[in-house]
Amino acid sequence: MAAHGQGRLVMLAAGGTGGHLFPAQALAEELVGRGFRIHLMTDERVRDYGKSFPAEKVHIVPSATLSLSDPLRLPGRLWRLYSGYRLSKQLIRSNEAVAVAGFGGYPSLPPLMAAAHLGVPSLVHEQNSVLGRANKLLSTRVTKVATSFENVRLIPPEATGKVVLTGNPVRAVVKAVAAAAYPALDPAGPIQLLVFGGSQGARYFSDMMPPVVAALPAEVQKRLVITQQCREEDLPRVKEAYARAGVQADLSPFFMDMPKRMAGSHLVIARSGASTIAELGVVGRPAILVPLPHALDNDQLRNAESFERAGAGWLKPQSGIETTGFAAFLAELLSRPERLKEAAAAALRHGRPDAARALADTLQSILVR
Known part of the structure; x- marks a missing residue:
């Protein structure tokens, strides 16, 4: 697509593990190359996986996993999600983000809910062949649902018209060795x-x-x-x-x-x-x-x-x-x-x-x- 970012800001939201952050980083690298600016919204685990993420700013957003197996902790978890939602709305507004893209994990839930309520264009990307729980909650609220596999399971019927198969992005360090020749395997060699x-x-x-x-x-x-x-x-x-x-x-x-x-x-x-x-x-x-x-x-x-x-x-x-x-x-x-x-x-x-x-x-x- 020829359109250039012209310095506009896109916010990416991802749980702070490699499985969520690596495809988010791959998209960030592509968008930076197109002239967009990037902010990352995530959790504290980003310290382990986000060292090379090309974001101008990293925002730690409160979040929590929703589970009915421990009802006594549910009110506190809901409050953390609501706090993350309020902070996300403030960040999206104050930074004038033109889009928000989420990559799964509950840390992506508050930013994407905030984008939906603000009317900011949004998408979620599903890395697996089964739609994750956070992405399932968001799929009916976002503008597009990008998938890595054909026939991804658990997509709600009302979200099927939003689905676009893109594949799972890989980082530049992976693309640098894309399609590398298979090493010779000699009968007596290593x-x-x-x-x-x-x-x-x-x-x-x-x-x-x-x-x-x-x-x-x-x-x-x-x-x-x-x-x-x-x-x-x-x-x-x-x-x-x-x-x-x-x-x-x-x-x-x-x-x-x-x-x-x-x-x-x-x-x-x-x-x-x-x-x-x-x-x-x-x-x-x-x-x-x-x-x-x-x-x-x-x-x-x-x-x-x-x-x-x-x-x-x-x-x-x-x-x-x-x-x-x-x-x-x-x-x-x-x-x-x-x-x-x-x-x-x-x-x-x-x-x-x-x-x-x-x-x-x-x-x-x-x-x-």
């Missing part, structure tokens, strides 16, 4: 295995992967080079376990260059959060996906099913993983480089590298000229 699980999944992989690696055939072990995200407190025991198996391993709680490491891998083992699925698709890497069990609305399971249906990876429910069986599956997979290469190509077809552009176009389409 096998690059990347393992990560985000804040909620790293502990599980720290427990699961060392016994699996120990159960691999010796000829696979000696070729294996593992890059794995581990919690700080798990690093010593995981490092020791891999050393006992004679396996090279680079372990860290956080890798600043994760997209580059993904591009250098032959296979990824990960949870199936929306950002992970999007980045695997843009880079083009095969993955064994272990959805976070008991995730709200089974969103990670649905994400992984979509990736597997595309031929890009393999879904392995956590409850069904057993050390010997998983090791045998992994060894067999690593012995078939052509199968991995085909899955990498399928992942690339599943990805949407132009999602940030499509989402920015959608936002510009709702602006008052």
